Amino acid sequence: MKEEDLFAKKVVEHMMESDRFSQWLGINILEIAEGYAKIQMQVRDEMVNGFGIAHGGIAFSLADSAFAFACNNRNNLSVALDTSINFTKAVNTGDILTAEAKEQHNGRSTGLYLITITNQRNETVAHFKGTCFRTGKTLV
Amino acid sequence: MKEEDLFAKKVVEHMMESDRFSQWLGINILEIAEGYAKIQMQVRDEMVNGFGIAHGGIAFSLADSAFAFACNNRNNLSVALDTSINFTKAVNTGDILTAEAKEQHNGRSTGLYLITITNQRNETVAHFKGTCFRTGKTLV
Amino acid sequence: MKEEDLFAKKVVEHMMESDRFSQWLGINILEIAEGYAKIQMQVRDEMVNGFGIAHGGIAFSLADSAFAFACNNRNNLSVALDTSINFTKAVNTGDILTAEAKEQHNGRSTGLYLITITNQRNETVAHFKGTCFRTGKTLV
Amino acid sequence: MKEEDLFAKKVVEHMMESDRFSQWLGINILEIAEGYAKIQMQVRDEMVNGFGIAHGGIAFSLADSAFAFACNNRNNLSVALDTSINFTKAVNTGDILTAEAKEQHNGRSTGLYLITITNQRNETVAHFKGTCFRTGKTLV
Numbered sequence: 001m002k003e004e005d006l007f008a009k010k011v012v013e014h015m016m017e018s019d020r021f022s023q024w025l026g027i028n029i030l031e032i033a034e035g036y037a038k039i040q041m042q043v044r045d046e047m048v049n050g051f052g053i054a055h056g057g058i059a060f061s062l063a064d065s066a067f068a069f070a071c072n073n074r075n076n077l078s079v080a081l082d083t084s085i086n087f088t089k090a091v092n093t094g095d096i097l098t099a100e101a102k103e104q105h106n107g108r109s110t111g112l113y114l115i116t117i118t119n120q121r122n123e124t125v126a127h128f129k130g131t132c133f134r135t136g137k138t139l140v
Numbered sequence: 141m142k143e144e145d146l147f148a149k150k151v152v153e154h155m156m157e158s159d160r161f162s163q164w165l166g167i168n169i170l171e172i173a174e175g176y177a178k179i180q181m182q183v184r185d186e187m188v189n190g191f192g193i194a195h196g197g198i199a200f201s202l203a204d205s206a207f208a209f210a211c212n213n214r215n216n217l218s219v220a221l222d223t224s225i226n227f228t229k230a231v232n233t234g235d236i237l238t239a240e241a242k243e244q245h246n247g248r249s250t251g252l253y254l255i256t257i258t259n260q261r262n263e264t265v266a267h268f269k270g271t272c273f274r275t276g277k278t279l280v
Numbered sequence: 281m282k283e284e285d286l287f288a289k290k291v292v293e294h295m296m297e298s299d300r301f302s303q304w305l306g307i308n309i310l311e312i313a314e315g316y317a318k319i320q321m322q323v324r325d326e327m328v329n330g331f332g333i334a335h336g337g338i339a340f341s342l343a344d345s346a347f348a349f350a351c352n353n354r355n356n357l358s359v360a361l362d363t364s365i366n367f368t369k370a371v372n373t374g375d376i377l378t379a380e381a382k383e384q385h386n387g388r389s390t391g392l393y394l395i396t397i398t399n400q401r402n403e404t405v406a407h408f409k410g411t412c413f414r415t416g417k418t419l420v
Numbered sequence: 421m422k423e424e425d426l427f428a429k430k431v432v433e434h435m436m437e438s439d440r441f442s443q444w445l446g447i448n449i450l451e452i453a454e455g456y457a458k459i460q461m462q463v464r465d466e467m468v469n470g471f472g473i474a475h476g477g478i479a480f481s482l483a484d485s486a487f488a489f490a491c492n493n494r495n496n497l498s499v500a501l502d503t504s505i506n507f508t509k510a511v512n513t514g515d516i517l518t519a520e521a522k523e524q525h526n527g528r529s530t531g532l533y534l535i536t537i538t539n540q541r542n543e544t545v546a547h548f549k550g551t552c553f554r555t556g557k558t559l560v
Contacts, residue, residue: 015190021197024186046164049208050155056208056220057161057201064196068189080196081390082362082411084224084504086532086551088525104547105508109389110361110413112506112547114534127524127532129549131362131411131506133390221530222502222551224364226392226411228385244407245368249529250501250553252366252407254394267384267392269409271366271502271551273530295470301477304466326444329488330435336488336500337441337481344476348469360476364504 005033008073035103037069054091063128070101078132148213175243177209194231203268210241218272288353315383317349334371343408350381358412428493455523457489474511483548490521498552
């Protein structure tokens, strides 16, 4: 593992420690590298909406955590400006969702990330796009 | 209250009954009318991210519920296709968030809604835009 | 007219002078105020797509000009980061389109604007949302 | 070349014939396959904005054409619902822009496409995401 990726992992572990909502979601960190994050969670009964499928906020929240872990892990505190998500397949209780965040642009003041969410059958259930603003502050 | 608004309210109450994630968020329904919804919740400690402020997924989830309540309440089952959210102000534990969903377009097959989220000081903290697809099925 | 709005108008007139694509579109400036712009154009034959209706790029371009005129007119050079547009009604040759840009958020480093495009029958044909980054440089 | 890709190409050629705005842009079709399109154009002086760089509407329009060519080429007439574009690098007069549209989701009623635009130095200048509604009508 490259040194910068080890450091990226350390930054994310620091974030995750106090990220109580990601903890509630049951997020596991699978892989971290500079500008990259891969995380996973399982959908529980208490996460469904009025139609008995996972609330849109669940997939969004998972993607948003992956986005945060990817865009902050160079230790440059970054805040979400504009994010969008497309839902392409319903998500059910028990489904295991994996979110993978890939950096598209790493600018001095802003960044752009694409996050795909797949289920346990490797079907893509949502596509997320996130633009962040880099504050220049450090996290750790 | 107009008859169609009373019916809209009935549809939303039916949705809310089994919407376990909206229940977890602590959402209260303030006002429902055809193509319109106004709902509220208070941010709790377990909703924060690694920076000690509300996770982006919380504001999104509230807006997404308002969107669902507004776009489904003519009893035409509608699913979210594409949604986006802009974050303009940080949200803290204890903040009371109000989401108001207004219909911009009510097409036969699709709909468009804008949702604004304000805090207890009437500051706008997020802007949400949602496009839905109408299935033609009924909810109640 | 307030002094700051007069200045805003001067900045936009300066932008428009060298904005050759807005000139090609035939854009007329109807009203400018701080953080606000209202502009108009007429759709011509050469602006249609393969279906004989206005190309999506025409409505987008009009909205994007309104966005630029609104977000730059405090003389703080701002660049578009993320923009989205929803199309709610087809636009035809001869239609007169009016774009109105309203500021939703005027932050130190970023801004958020909503632009609606209406036709000559006052029907909304598109909704545009734009996030900009403020460079801190001046235009005039 | 597969038969369905040949047919896809035929559909796009039919669209392009009457697409006067894509013609004005100077779009060349490089490659077409089912749900896929790769097209190119060169930025001209008359396409700049008030800052002397390419107007945001130019990159959007190129991406939107690529989107239309990709999402319609199964001969199922599809209309854009929601599109968004992120600008990551300025575009100048003389730049040669290539847009590549890749299908992310091909649903019965809707589709999702990602389009990247690169310049002649293979730098990505914009990322576009498009959601379309399928009407079920044919084009040719």
